Amino acid sequence: MRGCGCTPHPCIPTGVSRFQDWFLMASQRSRPLPGYHGPPTYGSLLLLLVEKVCQPGRKPQRLDENVVLYQEWELDACVDAALLEASMDRVNELPFTYQQLRIFKCKLDQLYPLGYPESLIGHLGYFFLEMTPEDIHKWNVTSLQVVKSLLIISKGREMDEQVAMLVKRYVAGGGHLDPDTVQDLATFLPIYVCSLSPELLGHVQESVIWKIMPQHLVGCSLQQKDALYLKARQAFQHLNGSEYLLKIQPYLDRASTEDLRDLIGRNLTVNVTTLKLLQPAAVKPLTVLEMQRLLGPNLPELKAETGASPIREWIISKPQSDLDKLGLGIQGGIPNGYLDLHIPD
Incomplete structure (x- = not known):
């Protein structure tokens, strides 16, 4: 039987020197190893390390308190992934350690390498806390009720990235969140906002x-x-x-001309880096005086960015005589004596 192999068993070494140390420690134990009679020998320990086979009578038919007492290697060797899938309620009820839960997750990952089916996802309960964003990225979630139940479980548990991925997968599959669910998301970091529709x-x-x-x-x-x-x-x-x-x-990259004029009216200034992020349609109507006030002490930066949008569009829409008043030597405006005839698109 292939072991889960997620992480090495903390009591079973991975190197020769560590195995020798482990053998010396194990040889002092008075209780025989499962499946062996008498004190452990070097050969029996090595066989156990290599095979990790489930001993007779140790394969559980259901999850109960006895399974909680299994050593980790026994869980790996004896507990079937199909039993775990059918017993998720018991997995959440019984006091399994974090290490034991990791073994269970590894087994389910091996059973479903392309992602858990929604029939399993809907029954994960608190086992969802063991999932990573990479795990959730493989899922196909179509049930809003499943999403809501996992949000409740995740609250206050530093699951922001997992929740964001859950929402993303649900929306990507054609799912529609309702306003109540959006309200539930308020307790998480807003990594998920780009997964929500403009209406939501x-x-x-x-x-x-x-x-x-x-x-x-x-x-x-x-x-x-x-x-x-x-x-x-x-x-x-x-x-x-x-x-x-x-x-x-x-x-501000979605600000309108009126929004920019509101900033000017509040005596707020931006740098040219921010200016370059604005919409050309919002910047173009600004007068030379308004641009001067919008940039404030950052106005000299404009000279070096005359070829960048939306600065380029703004320059060619302004009379050269007005641009000359800036004292920056900016060229490219409407020559004196010419009219700017704006033709609608």
């Missing part, structure tokens, strides 16, 4: 918006960013100038 993002609590970091927005669509930007403006509207800018900055 409207139900996200403001407390979640406060926890969002720039890296959490990577992978969001423009529609998702639009929804999050509206939520962020609402959540941060009562902050003072510098605090507001700090919190709203990750969302």
